[in-house]
Amino acid sequence: MATTATAGRHSLDQALTTKPPQSLWVDAWGRLKKNRAAMFGLALVIGFFFLAIFGPMLAPHDPLKINDGKSFLPPVWSPEIFNSTNKVGDPQFFLGTDSIGRDVFSRLIYGARVSLVVAVVPTIFITALGISLGLLAGYSGGMLDNLLMRFTDIVYSFPDLLFFVVVMFALRDSFLGDWANGLILLFGALAIVNWVGIARVVRGSTLSIKEKEFIEAARSIGTRDQAIMQRHILPNILSPIIIIVAFSVPRLIITEAVLGYLGLGLRPGTSSQEFFVTSWGSLLLEGQTAINAQPWMLLGPAIAVALVVMGFTFLGDGLRDALDPRMKGTG
Amino acid sequence: MGRYLIKRLLALVLVLLGVSLLVFGFVRLIPGDPAVVMLGERATPDSIERVRTQLGLNKPIYEQYLIFISNALRGDLGTSVLRGEPVTREILRRFPATIELALGAIIFAIVLGIPLGIISAIKRNSWFDVSSMIVALTGVSMPIFWLGLMLIFLFAVILHWLPSGARLDANTQYEPITNLVLLDSLLQFNLALFMEGLRHLILPALALGTIPMAIIARMTRSSMLEVLNQDYVRTARAKGLKERSVILRHALRNALLPVITIVGLQVGLLLSGAILTETVFSWPGIGRWLVDAIYARDYPIVQGVTLSIAVIFVVINLIVDILYTFVDPRVRFDT
Numbered sequence: 001m002a003t004t005a006t007a008g009r010h011s012l013d014q015a016l017t018t019k020p021p022q023s024l025w026v027d028a029w030g031r032l033k034k035n036r037a038a039m040f041g042l043a044l045v046i047g048f049f050f051l052a053i054f055g056p057m058l059a060p061h062d063p064l065k066i067n068d069g070k071s072f073l074p075p076v077w078s079p080e081i082f083n084s085t086n087k088v089g090d091p092q093f094f095l096g097t098d099s100i101g102r103d104v105f106s107r108l109i110y111g112a113r114v115s116l117v118v119a120v121v122p123t124i125f126i127t128a129l130g131i132s133l134g135l136l137a138g139y140s141g142g143m144l145d146n147l148l149m150r151f152t153d154i155v156y157s158f159p160d161l162l163f164f165v166v167v168m169f170a171l172r173d174s175f176l177g178d179w180a181n182g183l184i185l186l187f188g189a190l191a192i193v194n195w196v197g198i199a200r201v202v203r204g205s206t207l208s209i210k211e212k213e214f215i216e217a218a219r220s221i222g223t224r225d226q227a228i229m230q231r232h233i234l235p236n237i238l239s240p241i242i243i244i245v246a247f248s249v250p251r252l253i254i255t256e257a258v259l260g261y262l263g264l265g266l267r268p269g270t271s272s273q274e275f276f277v278t279s280w281g282s283l284l285l286e287g288q289t290a291i292n293a294q295p296w297m298l299l300g301p302a303i304a305v306a307l308v309v310m311g312f313t314f315l316g317d318g319l320r321d322a323l324d325p326r327m328k329g330t331g
Numbered sequence: 332m333g334r335y336l337i338k339r340l341l342a343l344v345l346v347l348l349g350v351s352l353l354v355f356g357f358v359r360l361i362p363g364d365p366a367v368v369m370l371g372e373r374a375t376p377d378s379i380e381r382v383r384t385q386l387g388l389n390k391p392i393y394e395q396y397l398i399f400i401s402n403a404l405r406g407d408l409g410t411s412v413l414r415g416e417p418v419t420r421e422i423l424r425r426f427p428a429t430i431e432l433a434l435g436a437i438i439f440a441i442v443l444g445i446p447l448g449i450i451s452a453i454k455r456n457s458w459f460d461v462s463s464m465i466v467a468l469t470g471v472s473m474p475i476f477w478l479g480l481m482l483i484f485l486f487a488v489i490l491h492w493l494p495s496g497a498r499l500d501a502n503t504q505y506e507p508i509t510n511l512v513l514l515d516s517l518l519q520f521n522l523a524l525f526m527e528g529l530r531h532l533i534l535p536a537l538a539l540g541t542i543p544m545a546i547i548a549r550m551t552r553s554s555m556l557e558v559l560n561q562d563y564v565r566t567a568r569a570k571g572l573k574e575r576s577v578i579l580r581h582a583l584r585n586a587l588l589p590v591i592t593i594v595g596l597q598v599g600l601l602l603s604g605a606i607l608t609e610t611v612f613s614w615p616g617i618g619r620w621l622v623d624a625i626y627a628r629d630y631p632i633v634q635g636v637t638l639s640i641a642v643i644f645v646v647i648n649l650i651v652d653i654l655y656t657f658v659d660p661r662v663r664f665d666t
Contacts, residue, residue, distance in 0.1 A: 037465070153342065154349050159603035159644050163353075166637055169625050170357035254474040258607065261476055262622060288480055288611070291488055291495075298480060305477055313472035 024239075024323075031322040038318020044311025051109060052116035059106035060092065063277045067101035075296050096296045098286060107278050108300045114266060114279035115308060118256040119249045122187045126195035127245055133195075134202025135229050139210055148199060155196045164189050164255060168264040181266045181276045186259070190252055201244050205237035239323040246316035250309045257281035257305055261288075280305050336653070343649055350641045351403070355396050358634050382412060386630065399634075408635030413627055418635035422617055427510035428498060429616030432608060433601045435536030440543035441594065447544075448551025448590075452559065453578065463548065470545030475604050479538035479611035486534060494531050496613035503527060535612040539604050543597040550593045554586040561585075595651035599644045606640075 032038050051058065075096040095105040137145040167189045168182075176185045209215065210233065218232050259265040260281020268278050280301045287298030366382040367374065382388075386409075387395050402409065408418035447467070451460040487495035498512055499505070505524055508515045512528035558564065559582055567581045568574075606618030613619065617636050624632035 154346055158346075158350055158353070158641055159599070161603045161606060162637055162640055165606075165621075165625065166354065166357045166633075169633065170360045174360070250472055258474060258476060262607075262610065263626070284477070284480065288483075291480070291484060295484060295488060298484060302477060302481060302484075306473065309472050309474070310469060313468060317468060 028239075028319075028322040032318050035318040035321060037314045038322070041311045041314030041316075041318060044307055045315055048112060048308050048311060049116065052112040055109045055113055059103075059109045060094070061103035061106040063102060063106040063110045065102065067097060067103075074294070095300045096294070098290075098294075098297055104283075104297055104300055107283060108280075108304055110277040111280045111283055111301065112304070112308075114260075114276055115253045115256060115305075117183070118186070118190070119253050119312075122190045122194065122252055123245060123249055125187070126191050126248070127198055127241070129191070129195045130198025131202050131234070131241065134199035135206055135233065137199070138203035138206025139225065139229055139233065145203070148203065152196050152200055155193060160193050160255070161258065163193060164259060165262065165264060168259055172264065178267075181268070183266060183276070186256065186266060190255060194248055194252065197248065198241065198244055201240050202237060205240050206233055209233060209236055243316065243320045243323060246312065246319050250312040250316075253305075253308060253312070257284065261285045339649060339653065343645060346645055347642060350645070351400060351638060352396070354634055354637045354641070355399055358630050359392065359395075385410070385412070403635075403638060408638070409631035411624075411629050411632050413629050418631055421620070421632075422636060422639055424510065425615060425617045425620055428614060429602075429605050429609070429618060431498075431511050431513065431532065432535055432539060432605055432614055432616060433598070435532045436540035436601055436604075436608075437543060437594070437597065439536050439540035440547055440597070444544040444547030445551050445587075445590065447548040449555055449578065449583065451548070451552045452555035455556065460552075464552070467545040467548045470541045471549070473541070474607075475538055475542065476607045476611050478541055479535070479608055482534045482538055483611070493534050495534070496531075496611075498531050498615060499524075499527055500531075535608050535614055538611065539601060539608040542604070543594070543601065546593055546597065547590060551586065551590050554589050555582060558582045558586040592651070595654065596648075598651070599647050602640055602644055602647075 075094060095103075095108065098104055098107070133144075133148060137148040168185065171185055172182065176188075179185070206229075215228060215232055218228050223232075256265060257280050260279045261284050262281075263285065265279055265281050266276055268276065268282065283301035284298065284305070287295075287301060290297050366379045366386065366388065370378055370382060387398055390398070399409075406419055408422070410417050411421070447463050451463050454460050483495045486493045494500070503524070505512075505515065505521075506519075508518055513525060513532070516522070516524035516528055564577060564582050567577045572581075605616060606621060608614065609616045609619035610622045617640070621633065621636040621640075624636065
């Protein structure tokens, strides 16, 4: 008996010394790596970033160049059923051409940039705002907390899409709508609605840990509130923040595509030197108008939107499993 | 309970006030003279003056808002500038189409989502479970208009199985009673009309119902998994009940409560989803009307429809919340 107990303790000691302690992040990355769907999502997201950033180098043609006499060319590989016009595809236009002979493939690549910018810029802004206000409201409570919750109620009681439609409709022709192809207006509208979700999650998580002993300990040795929030609370609520940010990114991309599809999105630039030439939403709209005779115009942007949204969703789902193992298998 | 209700109703009034200010304010923020924008540059001064008076634009802004609110409270949302139709009457005429679409979508979501969730939970980690949950995850994240376009592409353009839009074929005539095509056709014993309406409804209902279907399937699955581990399920099995009745009578009944809540919460979202679905499928409901009015810059319609959708949305959410407190007494009233 005695020997086995000693041996057991010995092997336990050994295990503790040979396996270095792992931080939450290393641990989570290990779990994420094993999740095939999440890795697939990550690959799609990386591919998308690559495409958007290096778009101008990858695109075979000028996305705005009108090729006379080459309108509505089908892709060379397209099956019979796609082709009702008896036009013969041109191998230099991989995805065919649109109503005025512009290269659909190049337009698709340029469209990725809008989605990328919409995915990244408002996200940084709303995350910063959501974290600071959520932390303050959760930690200090009182007036600010009440205000935040009432504002949240109002935002949640109004359909998002309706809000975007009304804002874009009303302000499109104002100076705000003209600024940077309407990008600033779009960012503003997206931010107003979306920071609330993050603030609410941060507030909730803050509330749940602010009474914990380590916070009390920090307070009892005289740490200032600001330092407590930054150094003690924030690092401990990063997991839920990462998860909600990962899920809000595809929502932003979809919203931009929807507004583009409704004709309320960004104004396309007039030269390919400009940053925004077209967006996937506008390409889908152009595709739908030609759905019967020129279906290839719809398929490219449709597949692109699907892949990117799927990539972010699988990655977000994987992050949730990895950062919060208790959630595994319940989703 | 009473205090909770009063609190919620007061909050409702505040939210509605905020919503009306928002709608009213934004329409007023449109740069330029709305009358000129609406009628175009070549309009005569007379017609511009007529539209300005009709819209009440020559009064101070707070007075315009008060008139707008007091008219709206009496059910008068103004008249369309371009066609002269009363907005309220047109909303009532078009709303049944939206209801029909939303009902079709929610029925599809429930009929497919709940069985999918149950089977996935019973056969946990099987290929069926894994693949249906991947479909559900993808379904939640796919935009409605994207799905709608793909459905039209596949079933209308390539396969020619179903029509690509509208409620009925272009040359079909029928006498509306309730303006719900399927109900009217049954009331008139017109089976051909019923089938035609159904064929037109299938694709839009699929497009609108897929997201709720996916949410319901995931919710049913996780709720069933939780319930299947409970002692009373083990007891039911131990006393030798057939697996079928353990699942359907003992587990499912208890698992459905959270699912019902989710279904309720979807109703509000269906309404805003209907705006897109109707646009994609040329479905003549209020959502499509709103989008058309935006292109035509018919401000009274934009204002009236936006306000109506927001009011319906807010009221439905309130009803769901209140029902929930009845169904689940654990919900605390004081929050």
